Amino acid sequence: MNAQELTTRVIPDLMQVIEKADVLVNALPYMQAYRNKTVLIKFGGSAMDDPALVKDLMRDIAVLEAMGLNPVVVHGGGKAISKAMAESGLEAKFVNGLRVTTKEAIGIVERTLSGTINPGLVEMLRDAGGKGVGIPGTEVFVGEKIREKDAEGNPVDIGEVGRVIGTLLPRIEEALNLEITPVISPLAKELGTHSPLNINADLAAAALARELRPVKLIYISDVPGILRDAADPTSLIQSINRKQALQLIEDGVVSGGMIPKVKSAVDALNAGVRKVHFIDGRLPHTLLLEIFTTEGIGTEIVREQR
């Protein structure tokens, strides 16, 4: 009896077990390439609807840790903020994709992001056997207020909303040295006043990418990737370069919440990050498929195309 017959006749389930081992072997080149490397993950609020999927995603981050990668998470929570505001009788308003954040609203924003979502994600990571530490963005990012203009070019006051002008790395570096995954909320401390500012999470992730220079910056959202037609999930764009990505904004193909992501991606690539990916948080094991398979999934934006 040869080995094949032995496995199929004597121990029929063994073939399936062997296939599982193959999966690990196929992942070997990626484990070797990414060992001790930083992977920056931006986890969008739009992908946080299903608690079971969020839990799975945090478990996959625990897998990355166990394989020797250094994940860093910046999370969003736009949907949860809008809900919390509505519960307090406040209407959610956006100007150019940024939430108008009054003095009354910034408290809700901070409580939702740093007080609820952030510790919730850290707890799920720890429950999965991972090691996570929550770091409020106010301890990482220094910001200044953004002055926005309306469609006619008139200045509009969007309140306590900022852009990142400085990044403090010590708490993140300390966590990474201890092989603990930093989980960071998108807020900043305003230069001078030290008041909290609301930062779009895509922009916060890009600001951190400029400093950390991860091997990959991965945006997890609720779409398969960048689509040629936002209403058609089969129109996925697999790979584009920086110029093509910006052209998609010019052409109106990329709109709404995808605009800050694509702009941030290009910023991060300009700063030296090699690849930025857009993947679907609704897909089980989305992160592992992206990092450990040759095909990857979703859309990648690269500096130059091969």
Ligand SMILES: Nc1ncnc2c1ncn2[C@@H]1O[C@H](COP(=O)(O)OP(=O)(O)O)[C@@H](O)[C@H]1O
């Ligand atoms: N070309 C495009 N491809 C994919 N999604 C797009 C595109 N243009 C606009 N979008 C929108 O961008 C949204 C993702 O942005 P957003 O809702 O801000 O997510 P997140 O909470 O993950 O930051 C998608 O749900 C989709 O409606």
Ligand SMILES: CC(=O)N[C@@H](CCC(=O)OP(=O)(O)O)C(=O)O
């Ligand atoms: C200024 C601004 O718009 N801040 C965002 C911060 C959260 C965020 O960006 O969450 P997502 O990644 O889920 O969109 C907001 O208040 O919604």
